[in-house]
Amino acid sequence: MSFYNDRVLPRLLNLAMRDKGLEAYRCRLVPAAEGRVLEVGIGSGLNLPFYGPGVTEVVGLDPSAPLRRMAGEQAARSGMGIRVLEGSAEAIPLEDAGFDTVLTTWTLCSIPDAGAGLAEIRRVLKPAGHLLFVEHGSAPDAGVARWQDRLTPLWKPIAGGCHLNRPIEAMIRRAGFELADLRVGYMAGPRPFTFMYEGRASKG
Numbered sequence: 001m002s003f004y005n006d007r008v009l010p011r012l013l014n015l016a017m018r019d020k021g022l023e024a025y026r027c028r029l030v031p032a033a034e035g036r037v038l039e040v041g042i043g044s045g046l047n048l049p050f051y052g053p054g055v056t057e058v059v060g061l062d063p064s065a066p067l068r069r070m071a072g073e074q075a076a077r078s079g080m081g082i083r084v085l086e087g088s089a090e091a092i093p094l095e096d097a098g099f100d101t102v103l104t105t106w107t108l109c110s111i112p113d114a115g116a117g118l119a120e121i122r123r124v125l126k127p128a129g130h131l132l133f134v135e136h137g138s139a140p141d142a143g144v145a146r147w148q149d150r151l152t153p154l155w156k157p158i159a160g161g162c163h164l165n166r167p168i169e170a171m172i173r174r175a176g177f178e179l180a181d182l183r184v185g186y187m188a189g190p191r192p193f194t195f196m197y198e199g200r201a202s203k204g
């Protein structure tokens with residue numbers, strides 16, 4: 001852990017992820033969660049105010065201690081009793097088939113082995129469970145995609161391992177999920193950073 005990753009980056013992420021444009025996605029996606037929910041890469045807990053009454057429990061998972069602390073503070077502010085665990089998506093320290101919903105928001109970009117992370121997400125979902133996601137990733141326009149490839153090696157070290165060019169839809173399908181809903185498109189902002197994949201996937 002460096003001073004930057006330990007002290008600076010968590011604060012920057014917390015500020016950047018409060019963007020109003022991102023909030024519109026949270027507002028659409030998170031209320032669809034139901035039952036026992038696992039949030040992988042919970043970060044500073046910015047989805048917590050958007051969970052609806054159909055949620056019986058929220059468990060958060062994140063490798064970053066400062067972000068887990070902020071998620072605990074956000075939970076207290078939201079009046080929610082949640083459990084926040086230390087861990088990585090590639091080795092989720094939880095039982096098989098225990099969750100109705102797994103939620104990820106702008107996290108698949110940063111998981112070093114996202115394929116292994118998705119396999120773990122599939123393992124912890126109940127047979128009828130769903131993955132709800134909003135993620136940024138590779139753009140369909142060749143010019144933008146070229147910039148995503150060029151920028152990723154420069155961006156990744158300063159942005160917590162974030163890849164701009166991951167093919168989110170293909171990765172989710174490759175992990176064995178079936179996509180029940182998918183919306184894609186740019187949000188406002190520089191195009192290499194803003195092509196979004198938003199949807200719901202079942203275990204298939």
Ligand SMILES: C[S@@+](CC[C@H](N)C(=O)[O-])C[C@H]1O[C@@H](n2cnc3c(N)ncnc32)[C@H](O)[C@@H]1O
Pocket residue numbers: 013017040041042043044045046047061062063064067087088089090104105106107110111112160
């Ligand atoms: C851009 S932040 C998004 C945080 C939060 N989901 C949100 O919407 O505000 C990416 C998050 O992924 C987490 N992350 C990075 N590597 C991870 C891994 N291997 N497993 C789980 N989470 C990871 C980071 O610690 C961080 O909280």
